[in-house]
Amino acid sequence: MSGTSSLNVEIDRSTGTFNVLIDYHIDAYIDPETSEYFGDTSWMADISLAGGGSVGGGSGFGAESDLAYLGLGLLSGNFVLSFSAMNTFSADSIAATWNVFSVFDATTPQTVAGSAIDDIIIGGDGDDMLRGLDGADLIDAGAGDDIVDGGAGDDRLNGLDGDDILIGGAGDDTFTVDSVGDIVIERAGQGYDRVIALASTILADNVEELTLYGLGAMNGTGNAGNNRIFGSDGANVLTGGDGDDILNGNGGDDVLRGGQGADELAGRDNGTALGDTATYSDSAVGIVANLATGLGSGGAAQGDTYIEVENIDGSQGNDDLTGSTGANILRGLGGNDVLRGGAGGDTLDGGAGIDTASYYTSAAGVSVNLATGAGSGGTAQGDVLTGIEALSGSQGNDSLTGDAGANTLQGWNGSDVLTGGIGKDTLTGGAGADRFAYGGAAESTVGADADRITDFSHAQGDRIDLSAIDASTALAGNQAFSFIGTGLYTGVAGQLRYAVNGGVTTIAGDVNGDKVSDFHIQLTGSVALLATDFIL
Template sequence: MNINFYLAFDMRDFANSGTYWNEQIAGGILAQSAADEYRVYSQDGNRNFFFGNNLGQVDNNMPVDGTIIAWNNYQSNGAGVFSMFSFSVSAYLFASYVLSDNIADLLEGLIMTGDDSVYGSGFNDYLLGYDGNDVLRGQAGDDILDGGAGDDQMLGGSGDDTFIVGSDGDIALELTETGGFDTILIRYTPESVTYTVAELVESARNQSGAPLIIFGNTLDNSLYGGSTADYLYGDDGNDYLNGGAGADAVHGGHGNDVFFVDNVGDQVDDLTRTGSAGSGIDEVRSTISYSLLAQPNLADIENLQLAGTASVDAIGNRLNNELTGNSGDNLLNGSAGADIMRGGAGDDIYYIDNGGDRVIETGAGDGIDTVRSSLSHELGDHVENLQLTGGGYINGVGNSLANRISGNGQSNILAGGSGDDILTGNGGTDLLYGNDGADLLDGGTGDDFLDGGAGRDQFTGGAGADSFVFNSGDAGATAGTSDRIVDFSRSEGDQIRLNAIDANATNGAASNDAFAFIGTGAFTGAAGQLRYQVVSGNTYISGDVDGDGTADFVIRVDGAHAFVVGDFVL
């Protein structure tokens, strides 16, 4: 038997919805032009022509006597929708299947039981061969071709077609280079456990439930493993290789390949099927923490992107890597090479160890991010924190955000930006500059210089002989707006440095006049006087630079202190 379908509608509707076809037919008889021809109109205006032998009695608008050998459907304008012919089915059985909404069983049990030829339409067809060695031709549209049992030939057309293969004898081919993006679904285990994707077909998926070796072709392939441990070979082209569940081995070959990793046992490389080195810019996309240093074969993989939403980490190799985080809290470490690191959403941590390393955060709402750098570093946009690492004498600079910047064990220069920053020197002789904003400066151990800049700042010198530095305009003029020194200690050699402030702003001189320290005495109306007083257990230092007898700046020092002139650099 040879059955041809010439379809101008979605064959998937036909295969899955008997109700649709019952509505199409249950309209009424237009004419009976001859004893063996019935014309039945459709509710949507289409015409159904039934041809047969000895067709006679009609029941529910369907012939029930005789034998039907052909069924044609036409649009009201005469254009053909589909034709089925060269079969022989009792009219009574045919009608019973149609009127009971059982079109699929009609096809499978009565019509399409032999070696069939099925031709698709210009629409999205579902072509099913059932039993026999069938030939399915998709034509135009995004078609699904399933030969069913037997050794079938499935030929795609101009759309994005899907081939379902179920035996070694099945052949799935795309006939033209402009045939769309086509996919083979492998639903059996080949005798050789190996499947090679035909030329001009782009994608294949293992749906057999067993381990397979899948070889791509020269196109840009998308190969997917199944629920077990698969081997995928991309060969030429820019391929996407996803082993699926199980510990898979994926080999990119030549081209710019993408490997998807979701199992710690997955093995990735850019080797060809012969074992030679591939070429191109390759990328691993991983839902788990992943290191391009973990396997020798990863040495030639350039890029690593974290997928999913879990808080996982990405580590590069000796190449110039691009590392990309996901929406979780990621750690990105490019290792050697000049690396580009993009964290995205989440509280991300970046490691800088090369002068060419770049950190890119694109959004203000992308979390609280931290750079850990063994080199001098200035924070880029949308990155909040900086931690200096290693043993070098290096420096750190913030940005306009509220930064947290910390030094290493050596002498560092740390500078905030316009935000409310926290600067921590740790070991060494550190220089801390708060700049604008209400900053917190902590020198840590060592003899540190702390300069808060503008804004209401707080200073903690830590161990060592620390210098608290003030410039004109740094401190407010009242106790409520004053800068604050938390741990002044004369015994450790701390000093308050006011020598950058011109003590006399009234004489018009270009020189920087020094303050006259008057202890706890009151201002007398002379410009340049400096005094202190203890109020409620804390000490307040004030200076008068214009001689009006009132303080022009005030500095709070925690605790009750009896200051002497040697506590200051005037």
């Protein structure tokens, strides 16, 4: 490959020297005769000057890059610069022409206007006014609080140091923002525009794309349009706004907030084991989000898709959140939520409201204890639960245990063991021979706050396990109850009876022989109980 590039350098001073850095682009090349690829390689340049100019410093093309950089030391005068690569291939020659305007060493404010062709304008240390006019311009503003106006054409505007105002104009413009004080201005319908940000940035109106650059934690926020937002290698918070947005976290543990619209939330590579999070925490309406299918619906999740996202933060409404086969963190936040971790050691955090951890899709039985916050077996293996009030079991034989609050436990299929613990609990065994277990008389109080078993069934072989309750406080050890059917207490400790009233069957026990019930357990429906229905 060989060729020349001419640069018409116009210096706005009659004397002095100026530093200029030219960023010259050469695409990767494949030799049509040998099919050899040239691009990620090292090039050398043969630079010559005409018109009385001089050059100092080194020159050459960067290794392992498709961008060629000519480092032109100190320039003076007006001249034409030409170069050719020492390597020659069977390719078309290349040629380009720019006007170069430099006030690089100026410390006072400067005003520079470009031309109708492609310009390179380099500002100084002052508060400069730099205008590209027509053409595809490259403007580096330098230090100071500058105003940079690209004009028409596909421009690249870089404010560099200071709080700068960058104005795009017509064309597909690229803005580089390195300060939170930089302001980007773009009019509607003026092309597809991009911001490359080295600091946290809110995308200006009428700009379509934002890319965060660097290793540090920073945030990127879109506008009301359809945005593409790309994170950096650090931990980012990416917020889409109201349009149909694409959020790509790249490296780091990122938080992706699509907002309204049908959004694509892609976490990509993670920084740690915590993973990337799709969040709907600012949505008042409940959502459905499923990391296994990669689909969302309802509220701000309507039409959303998930790619390589590990965690979900729900809304302030009633959410239905489902994990993938990996380790997920599901947070329900506000509302009455249903959390399905799936396979993998998941963290299920219900937040406020009455929240359910569901293992309904697990073929193998699970063991989940809300008092300890631990799960095992089936898809509960390795799960950690907090802020959960209800458990929904699997298709196998489950062991479901509540905490000191009011819990709802549902076994579904299989022969399940349900232990409500302290509090007003609702227990549903489902199909199979289920056991409803109690560890003490205080676990189901007398009256309206008694536990309720909703589906006790003789036919299925259900039993109520009272064997852990000491039936007589007057005797040492753990005494068994004596079932007296619907009879009345006779003043003997350890008597167990039941009564049916208004479609509710109430089981009562007297553990001290004072003829007063010390606990109640309620059954839905009128049930004629037998001693064999209990483990006494």
